[in-house]
Amino acid sequence: MMNISRLKNLFLLVLTLTLVNCSKTEDIPQDIEINDFVWGGMNAYYKWQGVVPDLSDNRFSTREQLNSYLAGTGTPEELFSSLLSLPNEFPKDPDRVFSWITSDYIALENSFQGIRLTSGMKLTAIPYADNSGNTYVVVTDVVAGSDAATKGVTRGMIISEVNGTQITSGNVNSLFAPNSFTIGIADFNGGNPVANGTTFDISKTEVTENPIKVTTIINQGANRIGYLMYNQFASDFDAQLNQAFADFQTGGVTDLVLDLRYNGGGSVNSAIYLSSMITGQFNGEVFANKIWNEKVMASFSSESFIDRFTNRIIKKDNNGNTTLDEAISSLNLNTVYIIVSEQTASASELVINGLRPYIDVNLIGTETVGKQVASITLYDSDDYTRNGPNFNSRHTYAMQPIVLEIQNKDGQNEPNGFTAEVQISEDYSNLGILGDPTEPLLARAIQYITTGSKPSPILGRRNQEKPIWNSQMRNPDYNTMYITFK
Template structure:
């Protein structure tokens, strides 16, 4: 439950992430001899970065290998601290345990099973509240009765503030006692209600919800998809393909029900594996097949030369897949729900589908992650650290790659200000983002869209940021030409 410090959120939720759109997990054979001191680990980091890092020609000529590995790694990144440069490296990251890194990328971590965003409690910018975004079914938080929209104001009896929220929420404790606040006559008021929730190692299912709605002559499919992961994490850091198979099953159901409009909810999806992204896009795309390019990768000259020799020209063009359960033939457009937490592999879907169909985004501007990474760990397992450096830039079939500023929504809709308005459950047709999508599809509003529910108040942090790489994942796990 690690949370980034208030005031640094805008930088850190970007810097910590790579939208795992890499082409594979790489076990480095660049392993120093002797003990794994800081200097030895840093030499390993430097050698791998000089070989695979997208901006390897920008690595400083002289580096201080006496630093701890976490600090050393960030000294290598291109223009890392220059916030004026939107094309700088905002996304590479390092993690002390490569095994935990791989597990988290496969959706497994120690968690209570809920995700939340942090807001200042009022205009004084002193008090803090945590608003529950969603709860994983079967998790400790779900068993405790916590639900989307619940407002946490206390942890272990202490009111959350800008001075203590990180300590209280990021303690890696085995158990938490949460206290709640509710709206009373429009004012956020602390209640006496408390719930004790344990933190356990939990495997998250990326599909939070899938359903259909029949409205007039429209059959609308709706999916809440929160991470691009292939399947359940295994002890060796690999995974099965259970969730990719579940994706196929969901779309098969949509096809059988005659879905002719699709709403894809990626508002909390900060990315994941490219293979799952390709599967999803291939189930949605209009007039696509295995001959059509989904996206293209651009690597540094060293990696490009090696891959050209190994795989032949064209290895960096990833095509769509032919899927028997695809519903693209029944679609002319797709509606994608987005927020400032929509990143990397999610943005890859948006960009990759644009050449083939109308992509309408509803919500707020996405992160802007047009680069991808690979996971690098020590094949000999002597070095425990894992690094996730940016290794390539992506473009769609039309060559468009310039979305580092994020995708601006077709229709801007915000989630309500939790200090003034309660939140609807996901899937409720009166929930603001989904409700707007239904209006765009059918011309019917399920509830009046009041200006008072539109909010300029943005979160100051989120538990989603504490996922591997801040969740901004675009990991390429695809072997060229396979």
Template sequence: MKISWNVQSLAWMVVVGAGLWLSGCTKDPAVTPDSPVKGTPAKADQSVNNWILENMRAVYYWNDKMPASPDTTLEPNAFFYSLLYDYTNKANPERDRFSWIQESAAELKSSLSGEEKTTGLEVKYYLRASGSTDVISTVLYVLPGSPADKAGLKRGDIITTINGQKLTTSNYASLATDPTTFRYGLGRIESGKIVDTQTVKTVTAEVFQQNPVLLDSVYVVGTKRIGYLVYNQFIPGPNGSTTPVYDQKLEQIFSKFKALGVNELVLDLRYNPGGYVSSSVKLASMIGKGVDNTKTYYRMEYNKNVMAEIASEGQTDNLITRFQYKVQNIGANLSRVFVLTTGGTASASELIINGLKPFMPVITIGETTYGKNVGSITISDDSGKIRWGMQPIVFKSFNALNQSDYSTGFTPTIAKTEPLAVKPLGDVEEVYLATALAQITGAGTARIGTDQGPQLPVLGSSVERRAGGSNMFDDLKTLNR
């Protein structure tokens, strides 16, 4: 059966990776896509597997590398991951690390719009000391209005226990994801070490819609008017809304930047794992120098069968997504753009970096980005008979110079790592922002607070997990063998 599809709808989204970390789509957090459970599917599962296979053979980017005779006796989750290109081969940077499936298509779609059951925390995990199996986490940011925000948690808080249990390498994954109500025991830095306190913050997770536009500011230093934007996911508007209120907020911010004569821009994407390409195009179109709706933002490449059908139907022009003409564009005042990055900067965030590079210098500050130069679409069953939803990779992206060489991530122009003791976002002494400000103003060494806390081994972050880091827990087990 021929599966109908539309080139433009395929191109519309580049979404975040595995999505398991926050969506709760697996009941057992120890069972990741790297450890599928084999079993004999019920008859209903067989129909799901047939549906999966049919769609994957039609649109999957690596459909020519799928098994010729896949094992359809697997349950649907394991069956899907058995189809993915070189999925478990961590030595191959070009492998498919990103496609995923969920039992509920409705939950999948809502999570892509920033609505999911969450406490509102994003955290980074560390070993409590070198060689230890104890784990701590530090709060990277708290969603405004979320349960965690209402409980008084804030960026920089250190979590040492959850529900009365110390975090360890063997339990922190389940403790951080399993319960609905969390009692976070907090610690503090004392004489260069982490010590427990008696402070406990109780938070109950709830379905919450995040606003991805976290913070914007303008700093004036001499003739420099520096715009700063913290943007944490490419989401046009709330789940189910027909009004792109978050895109509109970006437009309002850039209107303000333009009115204030902003001539330097610091775009903070360090916690942004991706999202909708439609929002990425809008943001890039307000930044790019000399861009308009005649300039290429990125070009897509699908699997050979899809590309042949596109060519036969004369639709090759639809493979190109161009910048938009935006009255809010500040590119004429910019000679460059600074982008703050971490390992959780992925997908549509990397598309911004790659798409702007042909038109202006892009200076990255921070850590190497995640490395996602491919895009996916949501596939669900319109008949309603199958409730599963999947998010397979269907295309690879290239910029106006035909560049797509970041499957291992963008290496930062200026390498920085966030310390354990973080300053508030927007604080001029916060490590990343201070480094950007020093580069812009020529002030030399960035003005950074001296108390950055002990240097501890980093295990990963919830942001990286959202970006597709489904191997984080397995890597941790290897580290501690």
């Protein structure tokens, strides 16, 4: 892996050479210090820095010129947005942005590890079938320990009203924004839900979600099918993930169904670990290649940009001390079955992409998001790290810009998303119980495994409209794939 310390030193050098007679350590007017951080971090790391004129290394020759520019660029958010290269960020939809800035890096850091202020409900919004303009919201999952779970909200419930107001496409996001609200439950009624008088008063609390939602072993004749629903690549749970695969080993699992239908991504390292748990026979071989901006790529050997399959989980703290070092429990599989959806993104897609040159990767579900790029968290310090010199404690801004593209060993990725060969979507009138062999998507995966043939595509939604919103969009780490930068 790339030497991050050398990378930080490189960009301190680049910054010094770029601005003649000035340096990062000079006094910067306090009214532009956040904007200075934004420009400096984007100039150093943004993947498409070379095609954004205002990020050019030759854009400013003196500190005074840079200061004058920064004073006229508006808020940090406005400056950040002006420096993005949108057609490159997400070719599938040029108006969609995967880079972002936050004024609360504590919430961002917590979100990466599944710690969020949340009602506990994972929600998907669907237009009414009658084209009335109304929208209903389906509870697709409830986080254990949350207020919604305590109150008795369950997967499959239909919400038509919040605080007595009918949900529409225009108000759905704002209705679920407050820290407390009352939801009105409805009967499905063929896609035109009717309120049934049941209500729940819901409050948001800080909850740590275990991303390992369900693990079970299903016996189907000679097949012992391991099922894992994994909802986030959260590195704090890598050891628990490894234990799940140790249990699969002990249980004699012959086949694996990996359910990533609600997994928007997370840590690249966790994706490497998971892929090494599924396989094991490719230790040391190329899993993925990282492509940074030209300044980075020109400064290191090609080996520095390669991620490889591994047989150990090794974690270190900010001081370089080892906090975890254990052997990976691998299944040595040559085939894997993965459940995907329109919420499957980034690190989830990396697992699919990294594995497919080596083993048969069979997808069940709908088309995935299409996100082949990754980010790092940049803070306002001399080297842009959380514990770097001259860390600015006068604000809590941080950036999460896209800094690299990831390809598999054959130079492939899918910026338009992966299309499942067995196409089935969730039927919101009959979601089923996660992990139960009769749950529609899992049942289709089991059928695929046991018959050896692809069932004919049957859309579970029938005539239902496609989702227009989901509550995961509110999370600071929505659809994020990131590498750790310390």
